[in-house]
Structures are given as C-alpha cells and as structure tokens.
Amino acid sequence: MAAGFFVSKTLGIVSMILGLGAVATIIALSVVYSQEKEKNAATLLPSITSTPATTPSKATPATTPSKATPANVTNTTPLSLIPEHYAVTLQPFLTKDASGLYIFKGNSTVRFSCQNATDLILIHSKQLNYTEQSGFLVSLQGVSGSSPPPITKTWLETQTQYLVVQLQGPLETGKSYQLVSSFTGELADDLAGFYRSEYVEDGVTRVPLTSDASDVRHDSYRHFLLSHTCEANSNSVRASHRLSALLSVRQRDSRDPPEAPLPCGVLCSPMGSGGSGLSHGVGGFWAVPRRWGFSCSPGGGGATLLTRPVPLPDQVALPDFNAGAMENWGLVTYRENSLxxxxxxxxxxxxxxxVTVIAHELAHQWFGNLVTLRWWNDLWLNEGFASYVEYLGADSAEPSWHIKDLIVQSEMYRVMKVDALASSHPLSFLESEINTPAQISEVFDAIAYSKGASVLRMLSEFLTEDSFKKGLQSYLHAFSYGNTVYDDLWTHLQKVVDEDKIQLPTTIKGIMDRWTLQMGFPMVTVNTKNGSISQRHFLLDTESTVERPSAFNYTWIVPVTWMKQQDGAEQMYWLTETSATNQLFVVTGASNWLLLNINVTGYFRVNYDQDNWNKLLTELGTSHEAIPVINRAQIIDDAFNLARAKHINITLALNTTTYLGKEREYLPWSAALDNLGYFRLMFDRSEVYGPMQVSPRLPQVSPRLPQARWIAGSMAGWYNEINAISTACTQGVPECTQLAAAFFNQWKQNPSNNPIPPNLRSSIYCSAIETGSEADWDFVWQMFKNATVVAEADKLRSALACSKEPWILKRYLEYCLDPSKIRKQDATSTINSIASNVVGQSLAWDFIRGNWKTLFSQYGGGSFSFSGLIQVVTQRFASEFELQQLEQFKADNADVGFGSGTRALEQALEKTKANIKWVAENKETVLTWFETASS
Structure with missing residues (x-):
C-alpha cells in the first residue's frame, strides 16, 4: 500500500513495463519472527494459547484453543485452519432503505481444511449484520464426507473485529469444511470497507462503489483473482464477485501450488476506461471521465519477474480513497493524484x-501478493521492500532523473527524526502487540515504509545488488503463493553469501536482527587523531528514558564505508563492538579529512572530532565538489541533528550552510532548507525570526524566472527552481512576491488561460493568497471548486490555507467538516495545511481539540491520516503551556481514543519536551549567530 504518491498514461504504462526491470532487481517480502525473537517474546504471548504458538495467515479463519470467551479472544492464535476457496456475492442498493441508509447484502462461503484439531473458528468481520441460521450467525457444513461438530455459540468481538464460532467438539485433522454466512452492511461514505463514492458528470451524480482493501481484508482475504459484473435493474445494481483461490481457477495447471491469500479489490462503477486490452498483459486504466488529461498508448516489452510471472492488474483512479493506493491482486486502486x-x-x-507509486504497487504484486507475510507485526518487510523498489522502478523508467539518490532525503532523513525518539519502535513488533484494527493501522507508519526501505537498501549495498537479487530470486521461487517468516528470507540470502564467498562479520541473520528487532539507530563517532571509532544509540533527547528493552543492548553491526581526502578510494569497515581503534582512521596533514558513510548507504549518523569537522567545513567552502553530493547533504543533516542532541554545538551546524551560495545541487539545498525549517517552526513566533529572515549569513535564495534552470532539463534542476521560488516568496523577497502577484493578476483577468507554469503554481498561489485580499481567496476557492484535474485542485486547496486572515482560516477549517466543500479524503490534509501556517496553527489546534470526537467518528479511528494530523498540528509546540495543553488533550479524549494516531500522540509529547529544552538552551546562541552577521 502506498501512503500517497503523479504521469501521463503513456508514461504510466512505460513506467510499469520498465519499472519491472528494477522490480526484478530488488523485490522481496513476507515474514514473521525469527526463532531468537520468539524465544525472547515467549513470555509475552497470551496465556490462552494451549496449542503450538504459531500465527495465522491473514486469510485464515484463525483459531484459538478451547472454550474461549469474549474476554480472551485475540489474534495471536494458532495456524490450525487453512483456506482453500472463497466465494463472495455482494448486492449493493443505490437507493436508500426505509431507515435512510444505503446498504448492501451479501453472502460468503469459505472452504478450509483443518491442520490441527480445534474447537474454535475466528474470521474477521467488520460492521456486518448477520442473518441467523438455526439460531447462530453462521452455519458450518462438511465437505467430501466430513461431519462437523455442532455450533454451540457465535458472537462478534468488537475490539478485534472477529466473528467467533465456538464448537461442541474439535474439527478433525485432515478434513475439509465450509463456513456459510449471509449478511447486510451499510454502504457508507466513510472511505472504509465496501463504501460508496460520488462525483458529478454533466450535472448528474454518479455513485461508484469500491473497497479499501485495508479494511476489506478483515472480511475477505489475500491472494484472490477478481472478476466482476454490474447489472442494472430498476432500483439496484447487482455486483457479483467471485473471489477464488488461484488453484481452484487454474484447473488447467495442476502444478500450481496452494497460495497465501491477499487483498482483493471491488469496483462497480460507471467510470470510463482509458483503455483496455493493451498489449503484453498490461491492464486497463480507469478513471472518472474528463479527468484523464492524457492519451492512452501501450508500452512495449513483456512483464515477468524471474520465472514466476504475475498478471499485471487493472489500474483505477478513485475520486474518494483514504490511502495513496492499494495493491489489490488484479485491481490496483489509487487516489486520483497518485495515478x-x-x-x-x-x-x-x-x-x-x-511513477513511484506505480512502481510501489507493482512491487507488491510479488512482495505482498505472490509471497505474503504471515502477520501484521512484520508489515515493514512488505512496505519497506515496495518503498525501496519504487525508487529503482522509477529510475529504470526515467534514468535521467537520478531518482535513486532521493531516497536518502525523502525516506532516510525523514524517518530518522522519528526513529531518534525514545517512543520509537522496532521494525518488527511482537505478535502480541498487534491485536486490533487500530493497532494494525498504526503499523503503517514511517518506520515501516521509510526505515524499512533504508535498511533494505543498506543490505543490498553491502551484499552487492547482484547477490541481493540472487537471494530474492531463490526466496520467491521457494515461497510463491505462500506465507513466510523473515528468517526464510535471511536463509536464502545466506545461501548466496556462502555460494559467492562474500566476507561478512557474521551471518545475514546475525547482522539484520540488530536492525529489525530493536528500535533506533547508532551514531558512529570517529577520532581522526587516534583512530578510535565507537557507536551509541542516537536519541534526540539524550536524557530521555528508553523503556523498550533490547536483547542487543542497543548496539548494531554497522557497515561503515569511508574514504580519505588524499586518496578518494572508498573502503569498508565493519563496526561490530561498542568501540574499537584502527589506524585506518588516523588522518595526517593539515588539510586532509576523513569522510564516513559514503553516499549514505548505511542507516546511521556520523560524528567526528572537532578538527575533522573543521577540515570538512573548509573543503565545503573552497572545493565542495570534492565531497560526493549525497555526502554534502549528509554533513548538513547530520550536523543539525547532532547539535539538537547536544553532541556538537549549534554554531557548527549553522556554519555548514554558509557555503551554499556556490551549491547548485538539489540534495544539499534540500537538507539545509529542511533543517532550517525546524528553526522557523521554533522561532517564527519569537524575536529570533526577524534576524533569520534578513541574515546575510544564510545564502539568499533570489527568485528566478520560470525559464531559468540550475541544471537544465534535470529533475534536480526543476526541484531547485521550485525551492528557490518557494523560499524567496516565503521570506518575502520583493522580487518574488511581485512576480507572484503579476502571474496571479494575469490569471484573474483570464481565468480560462492560466499562465503560471505548473511547477511554480503551488508557490505562486500561496504567495498570492498570503498577500492578497478576500476577493483573491474567493477567486481561488471558485477555481478549486471548478477544477477537473486533481493535481490542480490539490495545489489550489493547499494554497487556500496560506491566508493571514484568522477569520478566513477559521471558516476554512469549518469547511473540512462539510464533505460538499472538502471531500472526506482531503479533510485531514487540509487541516494540516492550515496548521502549517503560523497564523493557522493555533486555530487548527483549537479546532481539533473542539472537534476530536466528530473527526474521529467521521473519518475513522483506523485512518492512516490521524498520525500525520497529530504530528503536524503539534510541530511548533515548544513551551510548557503547549505541553500542558497536549497532556490535557490526551486525558480529555481517553474515552474516545486516538486510533492510528496513538503512537503519534506519544511522540508529540516527547518532541514537545525536547523542543522546550532545545529552545531554552539554544535561543540566545541562534539569535547571536544571526544578529552578529547583520550588525
């Protein structure tokens, strides 16, 4: 699943085809706990488990031991029942029933085999009203002569969303049975489960019906082929969906193995197709008519991975969708802005x-669909692989973009800010920690996506890509259509290590368990005077208490690449202990320097002795291109974060930016602007902000005309241009605000002909709204309502939050509760845009506190966006008063809950405490640094 990710149809299809080359290079996923992990966790498993402590596949009608009661049913249950076949029929009604609701009716038949004798059946069920059969919610039937025991009790577990079936006696090992149910559910517009959407075409309201498979997999399960038909009659549309295991469909090929279930998607809609029957197995593209904006032409080339090809899915852009995209087998669903x-x-x-989201979802066709992880506690191996592969797929499709380099700034540095908190968590959870749908939603966070991608990139780099690919090929062949634990992946990679005689300090498992089973990452410190090198757990607040124990005592086996200025040759060193001394790291000479973590392939931060820091700063000021571009960004990002953790002084960090007047590459600029953005958040409500805005110590980002390019034709050049305009207008540089006003007024005079280049629209719109009038705001609002292209609508919607008028922002916040003004899928991101505005931050905070129960009920506690909502609205908090408000908010809403935002709330509390300390300790130093240059 993509948390969110934009290509012409031609480019989209070409990206799919070419991206598969990179998918073949690195694609892998599925998992569960290593034996060592289960040994450590054994005491934490539920006491109700009396049969072997294994975990169900997502598709399994999961089982627990005898005589369970509603109080002790959890999802850490034995793998006793294996699904063989699912048949589901859904009948939605597009007119309201007598109670004023849109509903659907359905029935399902699940055939399964018994692997271990059990008298309890669990199957996920969410908000369904079951039609009783002989006094029970379901019926149980024998298959091929089997005779099931009578049902004694059925009930629904609301917290874990299980339908529980208690039997009078155990099912018989080796026999097959089928569970039959009939049900009714609401076709709500809550973006969850099987839900309805709406759009207007030619004045007529259209109602597509679709599913968010993150919820649907609570009802139907993974690894299905999907066929669907829509038959209209006078008052309903009947959608008949047969969800069948691949084995039962492919009767022509008895060699196909049974398979692990995976997400299935449902769509019944009048949407138009951008094309179907495309060559080479490429699926059709579907979207609301008039929202295509591109031509349809197929890409060339076959689509296979290894010797296990999978059918490429249809791609559908939905007008209402909670996530960025969902990798349903055969029917990938997207937000419109992601396709x-x-x-x-x-x-x-x-x-x-x-490009990247298409590559991400295609990666899931192998990792997540062809091979499926066993339980949600190791979701990271699914999403981490796809998040890594998306960069490789995009790079294969568009090599001139050099997009692989962006993973450091976009993924690694982003997630390190979270992983440096004491409230972070490991990539792998204990199975017993993931019991409810809200907890499952909470797992879909930056750690799973971005840290997962970063750690897998590190693994690929120290193995080499060719060896990594060989191990993945072996793994995929062995576990196609099945579930795995992550030790299986380490085993197959280890075989390649042994065959290729790759020199490692220990086994793959021995290395990778350190990175997956404990949270956080190390800071590697080197002293170039005596050659000492050491590691320690990097925490943003060194005084915070880490409550999660680690069997490895927060030490890692660290692959340290390094080079010296005098030779420029990259070398490898494995740091396996807390500290060591090696003459390799001794530097002699007045100008020679040492650089660690070349191209930032390792997931750690680097600190040096003061003398080496000074040499690196001198090199940046005199000959910055002698340092690799990614490492120039690394020096800036590491320095600012080391200073926040008080390992170096803040002046050193600020001094890393003074060379930027000569820098023409995107990554160092992006790192600087990102870290200076933290200063803006901490000080844009204080006396420090004025000197920051005008200080000559920082390179002034002058506005550039749209025709200018720092690197002609490159993506980095375009991004530099966007950053230049955005920063200049944000700083109030007159040339930029005048440029924005001129563009905007020209557009207002002829609304049908927008002269603003698409790359600059976000910045120009925001500047025009910030400096403009109420009439300007109303004009953009009208353009937003009329927009038929979602990329344009998103830019306009975000820009409307740039107003400096509190009453306008407050009115805009109220719009977020009205789906006729702001679609439900866009409500939380709109609130985030308002909260990012210094004028709107307190308004958004008051709005969230006053409407939390409404937001939670309307947008769902399981919504992934709740985590981001809490993060953004609290990002400026740096006072005791704001900390007290946050703690009171937590206490006041304990009964409502925080859903997927639960951990984000704890992290917000921790970050607020760290911000309070940092501002108190650094405010005067920062003010002096800026004022000294201005005087």
Missing part, C-alpha cells in the same frame, strides 16, 4: 509521485 497526470496542470513532483 493521473496532465502536463498542462501537473508539476514535476506530481510526475515523480505517479
């Missing part, structure tokens, strides 16, 4: 997003 691209409206960022 549709129009060169007249879409920016380079929109294009990158579409």
């Amino acid at each position: 549709l691209y129009d060169p007249l409206f879409s920016s380079v960022g929109n294009k990158e997003r579409v």
